Amino acid sequence: xxxxTDIQERxxxxxxxxxxxxxxxxxxxxxxxxxxxxxxxxxxxxxxxNDGRFPILNFDLLQSENIYxxxxxxxxxxxxxxxxxxxxxxxxxxxxxxxxxxxVFENQHSxxxxxxxxVAPAKLLKLENADDxxxxxxMGNDYYYLLHKWGKDLHPFRKILMWPYKCFENLVFTVFxxxxxxxxxxxxxxxxxxxxxxxxxxxxxFIFKGVAGMVLYYGFxxxxxxxxxxxxxxxxxx
Numbered sequence: 001x002x003x004x005t006d007i008q009e010r011x012x013x014x015x016x017x018x019x020x021x022x023x024x025x026x027x028x029x030x031x032x033x034x035x036x037x038x039x040x041x042x043x044x045x046x047x048x049x050n051d052g053r054f055p056i057l058n059f060d061l062l063q064s065e066n067i068y069x070x071x072x073x074x075x076x077x078x079x080x081x082x083x084x085x086x087x088x089x090x091x092x093x094x095x096x097x098x099x100x101x102x103x104v105f106e107n108q109h110s111x112x113x114x115x116x117x118x119v120a121p122a123k124l125l126k127l128e129n130a131d132d133x134x135x136x137x138x139m140g141n142d143y144y145y146l147l148h149k150w151g152k153d154l155h156p157f158r159k160i161l162m163w164p165y166k167c168f169e170n171l172v173f174t175v176f177x178x179x180x181x182x183x184x185x186x187x188x189x190x191x192x193x194x195x196x197x198x199x200x201x202x203x204x205x206f207i208f209k210g211v212a213g214m215v216l217y218y219g220f221x222x223x224x225x226x227x228x229x230x231x232x233x234x235x236x237x238x
Contacts, residue, residue, distance in 0.1 A: 089118070090120065
């Protein structure tokens with residue numbers, strides 16, 4: 001009877017001809033040690049202040065859908081009230097996938113990335129949060145390359161909720177609408193049995209000043225500012 005071929009046994013014999021078991025272990029240990037060293041180096045660079053250098057990239061390997069101008073990023077941040085800051089301001093945990101993506105990118109382009117930035121909500125830059133950050137590297141001339149995105153998507157109503165903070169005009173219009181609704185809901189008949197247009201207008205002005213006063217007080221007390229002014233601010237109370 002002809003003995004059947006054990007492919008695992010053949011594989012082991014072929015490997016033994018190429019390299020000894022001890023040398024193989026040393027080779028694998030060296031490779032994984034180098035990988036761990038590179039990953040730690042990337043993690044350290046993410047936590048350090050950007051050095052301002054722009055990497056030399058191979059444009060044939062870049063994907064056009066991941067290239068963004070600073071104006072595109074600013075527009076996104078203003079609409080959704082996000083921040084665009086150096087990666088060292090990010091206080092959440094950088095996922096392993098992002099580290100791997102940076103390592104692959106650096107190997108492909110034979111470069112070292114040292115100018116990494118993050119788009120994320122302000123709270124995520126100080127506290128743990130579940131909203132999704134975007135990790136960029138600077139390309140020069142106000143262009144940035146998207147390296148990785150993680151986390152879950154923003155709340156579907158975030159754009160609407162942050163619309164009043166986009167600029168001063170939006171805030172005034174929001175206060176105006178809130179005052180109109182409160183005036184409509186107010187029991188004017190308790191104030192005057194013959195309430196007419198004049199009474200409604202006076203009540204509206206009173207409510208408008210009250211709402212505007214509370215908004216201004218909250219804004220000054222918390223040191224808040226409009227989206228267009230804070231999108232790249234590193235100060236938490238902006």
